Every structure is written in structure tokens, then in C-alpha cells.
Amino acid sequence: MRWKSLLQPGWLALTLVVFGFAVTCYTVLAPWQFDRHTERQTQNDAVSTSFSERPRPLAEVLPEGRPPGPDTEWRRVVVEGTYLPEHEIIARLRTVQGEPAFEVLTPMRTTSGRVVLVDRGYLRPDNGDVPPYAAPPTGVVRVEARVRADETDPQHRDAFADASTQGKLHTYAIDSRTVARATGLDVSPGYVQLTEGQPGVLGALPLPVLQAGPYFSYALQWVAFGTMAILGWGYFTVRELKPGGVLSEDRAEGTRRKSVAEMLAEDDEDGEARERVERVENTARESAVGGGGEPGPDVSRH
Numbered sequence: 001m002r003w004k005s006l007l008q009p010g011w012l013a014l015t016l017v018v019f020g021f022a023v024t025c026y027t028v029l030a031p032w033q034f035d036r037h038t039e040r041q042t043q044n045d046a047v048s049t050s051f052s053e054r055p056r057p058l059a060e061v062l063p064e065g066r067p068p069g070p071d072t073e074w075r076r077v078v079v080e081g082t083y084l085p086e087h088e089i090i091a092r093l094r095t096v097q098g099e100p101a102f103e104v105l106t107p108m109r110t111t112s113g114r115v116v117l118v119d120r121g122y123l124r125p126d127n128g129d130v131p132p133y134a135a136p137p138t139g140v141v142r143v144e145a146r147v148r149a150d151e152t153d154p155q156h157r158d159a160f161a162d163a164s165t166q167g168k169l170h171t172y173a174i175d176s177r178t179v180a181r182a183t184g185l186d187v188s189p190g191y192v193q194l195t196e197g198q199p200g201v202l203g204a205l206p207l208p209v210l211q212a213g214p215y216f217s218y219a220l221q222w223v224a225f226g227t228m229a230i231l232g233w234g235y236f237t238v239r240e241l242k243p244g245g246v247l248s249e250d251r252a253e254g255t256r257r258k259s260v261a262e263m264l265a266e267d268d269e270d271g272e273a274r275e276r277v278e279r280v281e282n283t284a285r286e287s288a289v290g291g292g293g294e295p296g297p298d299v300s301r302h
Helices: 002-007 009-052 176-183 215-241 260-290
Strands: 076-083 089-096 099-110 115-123 140-148 191-194
Touching (some): 089 115, 089 176
Antiparallel strands (some): 076 099, 076 140
16 A cells, blocks of 8 residues: 555645646647747748749738738838828837847838838937937838738837937837827838838848747757656655655654765764774874883773
């Protein structure tokens, strides 16, 4: 009936922790990393495909009212219309190539009457402020850009303007819905990102690095951690149920395993006893030498 020992409160608590950790690894942590790997692979495929495709009119790639999805993001499109600089918004707290940046978002009214949000590129901060930059060209222009999906601010903050922004509207995420609320325009879902050399572009944003990233290996590591936790629990369960183990019923009543501290203390006591015997023997030998060879006291019995 040794298996009844597994019902001890301490072992039950350990079992819950081990299996809870393993389940979390299998159902939450590993799938999360697998999903990130899939997202990165989808993005890489979309960017790679866009290089070989010719730009197409925005209405063909993304009909009005349809938000960008995995099948349309990063596609190259042609947009023709007029910039609306009076409704321009600055995206703050951005990072471009590892350094702080602002991004300039300018709505454009297309020749069909549709309003599209255009990311004109980035600016480096000047003492923390937005530096002077060129206004977009006036009149009807034709630009090539890449389709991008809206970002989401986890705190759902609206655009704002105050003394710290010199009265310019700022936003924490590139989101057509936020721009629509701030400007009153009927902005189409998503936005387009200008490519190098296009009318109105500032610092053209670099494309993502086409690498798979470490997410797949991270996922495998979480699977391995969960498996090792279960195997470790199984090993120690079998070991402790054997005669002499802490869970074994064969141990003599009232006995327990010595702790590491107790074993070290016993070793210290044995060492001190040996040192006392050696000191007595040394003293006896010195006395024998000093007494003209008379035999010293027999300490072998002590």
C-alpha cells in the first residue's frame, strides 16, 4: 500500500505544481510561441511576394470598407489623390532601426473620394521634440505604398494635442479609427506606408528583416520543460517510495532522514575528535623524547 503515501499533503501540493506547470507549458506557452512563429512566417512570405508583384490600384487590392488581412498586408498598391495636411497626426514613441523616432501620418482623399491614412515615414527627435519637416505636396499626386494593418493601443488612448506637442495632434498607435475620431474624417480601415522616392515621403520606413526568429525553438523548449517536469516527478516518486525513501512505510517509526546540516555537523564533530587524539599522541611523543627515551603514556586506549 505504498502508493497511499502519495496522498500526503506535501506530495499532493508538489504534484499539483508540477502538473500545473506542465499543462501551462503545453497549452499556453508553447502554442503562444508557435503562433508567433506562424505570424512571422506569414509576414516574411507576404513581404517576399511583394517584391515580384507589380503595384496594383488600391481599390483592387483593398476594396473600400475592407480591413487589411494576412492576404493583403504588405501588398504594393498605387494611390492617387490629394493630401490633407490640416488633419496630419504624429505617431509618438516609435522605434526605427533601434533608435527613437516619430512617424508622420497624413490622410489622403483619393480621386474616388475615399480617405486613406498615409504613413509618410519617420523623423528623428530633436531634443525630444518633433523636428521641422517638409509639408506634403499640394494637388493630386500618385504614390506607391504598401498596405498595412491598423495597430492597437493596449490602453485605447485617443489622439491628443497640448503644449508638449506644440498643439500638434499626437497618437500612441497608427490606427485609422483613432485618426477618424480625432479628425472627424471617414478614414478607411488600415493605412498605407510610402516607399522610397514617393511624393511626400520623409524617412522611408525599412522593411522587416526576413528571418524566422527564435520563436519555433522557444516553443520546443517549453514543450521540453513541461516534459522534464513530469519525468522528474515520476523519477522522484519511484525513488521515494522505495524502502528508506521519505514516502516509504517501511521506515522505522520515529526515524527520519538526516538533513544536510546535520550530516555536516556530525562530520565536524568526528573531525574535532580526531584532532584531540592527534594532539594527545603528539604530546606523549614529545614527553618521551624529553624524558630520555622513557616511554610516554599509552594513549591508544583513549
